[in-house]
Amino acid sequence: MGPLLYLTLCSVRNRIVVRLRRLKEPRYAVGMVVGLGYLWFVFLRPRRVPGGISGLLASAEARTAIELAGAAILFFSAALTAVLSSWLPTMRRPALNFSKGEIQFLFPAPLTRKELVRYKVLRTQVGVLIASAVLTIVFRGASLANGWMVFAGMTLILANLNLYNTGLVLNQRQGAWRLAPGIIAAAATITLAGVTALDWGALSSLSSAGDVFREITRLANTGPAAIVLWPFRALVRLPLAQTPAAFLRALPGPVSMLTLAYVWTVNSNASFEEGSAELAERIARIRRGPQPSAPKVRSMAAPFRLALTGRPETAILWKNLIAVGRYLSLTTLLRFLPLLFVLPMLLARGSRGGVSAAMAGLCVAIYIMTILLGPQLARNDLRQDLGNLRALKTWPVNGAAIVRGEVAAPAVLLTLIAWLCALYGLIFAASLEVPPSWAVAAALLAPGLILVQLLAQNASAVLWPSWTLQGAGRARGVEVMGQRLIMMLGLLVVLVVAVLPAAAGGAAIGFAVYFVTGAVAIIPAAAGAAAILFAEAFIASQMIGALLDRTDVSAIDAPG
Amino acid sequence: MITVSNLTKIYGKLKAVDDFSFEVRPGEIVGLLGPNGAGKTSTLQCIVGIQTPSAGVIRIDGHNMAEDPVAAKRSLAFMADEPNLFDYLTVSEHLRLTARLYNVSDFDARFSALMEELQLTEKVSALPAELSRGMKQKVAIACGLLHEPKALLFDEPLTGLDPLGISHMKKTIVTRGRAGGAVIVSSHLLHLVEEICTRVVIIDRGRKVADGTIAEISAQAAAEGSSLEQAFLKITGPAA
Numbered sequence: 089m090g091p092l093l094y095l096t097l098c099s100v101r102n103r104i105v106v107r108l109r110r111l112k113e114p115r116y117a118v119g120m121v122v123g124l125g126y127l128w129f130v131f132l133r134p135r136r137v138p139g140g141i142s143g144l145l146a147s148a149e150a151r152t153a154i155e156l157a158g159a160a161i162l163f164f165s166a167a168l169t170a171v172l173s174s175w176l177p178t179m180r181r182p183a184l185n186f187s188k189g190e191i192q193f194l195f196p197a198p199l200t201r202k203e204l205v206r207y208k209v210l211r212t213q214v215g216v217l218i219a220s221a222v223l224t225i226v227f228r229g230a231s232l233a234n235g236w237m238v239f240a241g242m243t244l245i246l247a248n249l250n251l252y253n254t255g256l257v258l259n260q261r262q263g264a265w266r267l268a269p270g271i272i273a274a275a276a277t278i279t280l281a282g283v284t285a286l287d288w289g290a291l292s293s294l295s296s297a298g299d300v301f302r303e304i305t306r307l308a309n310t311g312p313a314a315i316v317l318w319p320f321r322a323l324v325r326l327p328l329a330q331t332p333a334a335f336l337r338a339l340p341g342p343v344s345m346l347t348l349a350y351v352w353t354v355n356s357n358a359s360f361e362e363g364s365a366e367l368a369e370r371i372a373r374i375r376r377g378p379q380p381s382a383p384k385v386r387s388m389a390a391p392f393r394l395a396l397t398g399r400p401e402t403a404i405l406w407k408n409l410i411a412v413g414r415y416l417s418l419t420t421l422l423r424f425l426p427l428l429f430v431l432p433m434l435l436a437r438g439s440r441g442g443v444s445a446a447m448a449g450l451c452v453a454i455y456i457m458t459i460l461l462g463p464q465l466a467r468n469d470l471r472q473d474l475g476n477l478r479a480l481k482t483w484p485v486n487g488a489a490i491v492r493g494e495v496a497a498p499a500v501l502l503t504l505i506a507w508l509c510a511l512y513g514l515i516f517a518a519s520l521e522v523p524p525s526w527a528v529a530a531a532l533l534a535p536g537l538i539l540v541q542l543l544a545q546n547a548s549a550v551l552w553p554s555w556t557l558q559g560a561g562r563a564r565g566v567e568v569m570g571q572r573l574i575m576m577l578g579l580l581v582v583l584v585v586a587v588l589p590a591a592a593g594g595a596a597i598g599f600a601v602y603f604v605t606g607a608v609a610i611i612p613a614a615a616g617a618a619a620i621l622f623a624e625a626f627i628a629s630q631m632i633g634a635l636l637d638r639t640d641v642s643a644i645d646a647p648g
Numbered sequence: 649m650i651t652v653s654n655l656t657k658i659y660g661k662l663k664a665v666d667d668f669s670f671e672v673r674p675g676e677i678v679g680l681l682g683p684n685g686a687g688k689t690s691t692l693q694c695i696v697g698i699q700t701p702s703a704g705v706i707r708i709d710g711h712n713m714a715e716d717p718v719a720a721k722r723s724l725a726f727m728a729d730e731p732n733l734f735d736y737l738t739v740s741e742h743l744r745l746t747a748r749l750y751n752v753s754d755f756d757a758r759f760s761a762l763m764e765e766l767q768l769t770e771k772v773s774a775l776p777a778e779l780s781r782g783m784k785q786k787v788a789i790a791c792g793l794l795h796e797p798k799a800l801l802f803d804e805p806l807t808g809l810d811p812l813g814i815s816h817m818k819k820t821i822v823t824r825g826r827a828g829g830a831v832i833v834s835s836h837l838l839h840l841v842e843e844i845c846t847r848v849v850i851i852d853r854g855r856k857v858a859d860g861t862i863a864e865i866s867a868q869a870a871a872e873g874s875s876l877e878q879a880f881l882k883i884t885g886p887a888a
Contacts, residue, residue, distance in 0.1 A: 093735055104885075236844060297804070332809065359841075390741065394744055394745070394748055395748070395751070395762075396744075396748055396751075396752065396753060396755050397745050398748070400748070400749055402748075402750040403745055403749055406745070407737060407741075408744055410736055410737060410741065411734075411735075411736040462815060475732070476732055476734060477698075478698050478728065478732060479732055481696075481697050481698045481719060481722065482696050482697060482698060482724070482726050483749050484717075484718045484719070484721035484722040484724075484750060485749060503688065534690065637717065638700060639700075640699050640700045641693070641698050
């Protein structure tokens with residue numbers, strides 16, 4: 089067995105073993121069950137009505153339409169890649185994506201360049217097989233009985249594209265031949281455009297869509313267009329095959345193309361080492377997490393000047409707000425600010441009730457999304473800082489203060505968005521006779537609702553860091569998807585549990601005011617509910633802080 | 649200043665540190681030595697509160713790390729082998745954050761002095777992405793030294809430094825020790841330990857196997873007159 093085959097087999101085997109071994113842990117086992125259940129429910133459960141690709145392929149005309157559309161997409165993507173890689177130096181990327189480990193071990197090893205290219209090209213096909221399997225599941229028909237044709241067809245399409253792109257990039261460094269693919273692609277595109285232009289008179293005179301389709305089919309089946317489109321139609325025909333015999337009849341063309349592309353790619357003598365090393369470094373940087381771009385640094389000041397004394401929560405808030413400022417450009421956001429003020433004013437004026445209602449509805453929708461989804465998406469808190477947990481643990485700050493400081497930045501930002509929505513909702517709803525107290529109540533409730541959810545998210549980060557970890561340390565797989573589903577469900581339960589006492593308290597205050605004054609008092613009710621939510625948030629921060637103090641960083645998993 | 653009593657750290661079935669005790673007094677620079685996997689990093693991480701001991705007591709400046717971690721950590725600085733900085737904070741912002749966390753009042757004077765000492769003056773506005781590994785290491789050290797800690801722990805402090813940086817680092821460690829700091833230096837570089845440490849503790853398979861001056865350890869290893877390297881190999885070798 090060759091060393092590269094050995095490397096591939098060992099890597100695949102060990103990855104599977106690691107994944108299986110971790111199923112001994114209940115959290116992964118439960119995650120796997122939930123993840124598989126989800127996949128079955130969404131993709132694999134038997135369908136009563138034929139769906140997927142077989143549902144679409146009921147008629148020969150539909151099959152031809154899909155074949156032509158698919159071939160056109162493949163043609164234009166291949167032509168565009170060839171033209172761009174030939175004439176635009178900025179589009180040139182490293183042809184082969186070697187990992188840092190592969191570069192360190194394989195580049196200095198006594199292996200020929202051809203062996204390295206062959207290894208990498210074949211290794212990449214593992215990803216092609218996985219992608220084909222996913223596409224087969226998505227596009228399958230009522231059963232998987234004929235799925236093998238979809239799978240084999242998709243595999244051949246993706247493998248051809250993959251080899252074509254790799255060969256293109258490898259050979260673009262080959263001096264005089266560099267421009268050849270671009271010239272061929274341009275010539276083919278001009279041919280198709282010319283055929284269409286010559287037939288434009290006939291095409292434009294047709295009145296029905298069916299006639300236009302039949303004319304396009306005739307053009308694609310005859311003359312130069314048929315020659316240009318043949319390789320792409322041959323590829324698309326494979327997953328569309330209705331019977332094994334039709335599939336086998338369509339097979340020789342794509343297999344021949346694949347063989348040619350493989351020989352072309354593997355026999356390339358182009359240099360790839362330097363580009364691959366750069367790419368590996370870039371990927372490693374991306375996996376380490378987002379990196380701010382250097383030139384913008386000096387133009388972006390901290391949100392406020394941090395005093396040298398005071399509560400540690402403020403220092404952590406300051407740190408996390410800086411992060412937001414440097415990931416997003418506040419200047420860009422501020423450019424939209426006049427628009428955000430002027431547009432609603434204009435729309436809310438006069439009798440444009442329909443537009444006002446729509447805008448008010450939009451504000452309500454954004455408000456709800458900010459409250460419900462915002463805490464999951466705005467992760468510039470402990471979830472983002474898990475990678476720095478070692479540094480955080482050495483600070484002379486108790487866990488509760490760290491937790492409060494960490495959640496402060498996303499809480500402040502999301503609350504601002506929710507308040508803006510409430511304000512705009514108030515402006516738009518003015519002509520709709522909606523009481524302003526509704527907007528005030530929404531503004532009062534927002535920070536508490538956001539805080540309890542952020543704390544729940546951060547509690548899960550402290551309790552199960554490996555479920556939350558991003559970047560290189562993040563575990564992957566069906567079981568991890570299942571874990572995330574469980575976590576989402578858990579967070580929903582936490583939200584309900586947190587909201588119930590607040591809702592009960594708010595309702596009690598509202599009824600009390602109503603019985604005393606006879607007026608519906610939505611604002612005092614909301615203020616009471618908000619106070620309860622804040623109290624819950626404070627208690628939760630103390631509890632999560634105590635957990636954080638007891639957390640052992642060695643509990644964070646190795647990547648899976 | 650640093651007292652480690654009967655420290656034990658267990659990961660699953662592996663006992664990484666086993667009933668390990670030692671003390672570092674003010675003004676002492678103690679070299680913590682041991683082969684790979686001996687338990688050095690686990691010990692250091694337990695001392696600074698990154699990891700929780702499975703058993704045992706750690707006291708920093710009289711404060712029990714388990715009972716009063718905030719007070720204990722206030723006297724402490726840990727310089728890890730891999731400088732983990734916040735990607736989005738500049739050098740000066742790292743130090744300002746540290747100053748706030750440790751309540752450093754005369755920040756400006758200390759900041760300038762440290763930037764000068766660690767040759768970071770021209771990099772105060774730089775982000776970690778713009779710094780070399782050695783520079784990042786210096787930033788981490790500057791953050792560690794800013795609050796003038798009484799107990800300092802260095803894990804492989806010379807990693808990634810250029811010759812001038814190495815010279816400065818050795819001077820920095822020795823200066824802090826002479827100024828009354830209790831210093832622990834964990835390193836595989838025996839010549840560094842020999843050069844700057846006043847005492848050496850050797851750990852092997854989680855247990856303390858030697859504790860004393862270099863002369864005492866050589867005597868313990870029955871390798872009188874030999875170098876620390878020979879004594880270390882004799883104590884931790886397969887026959888030990």
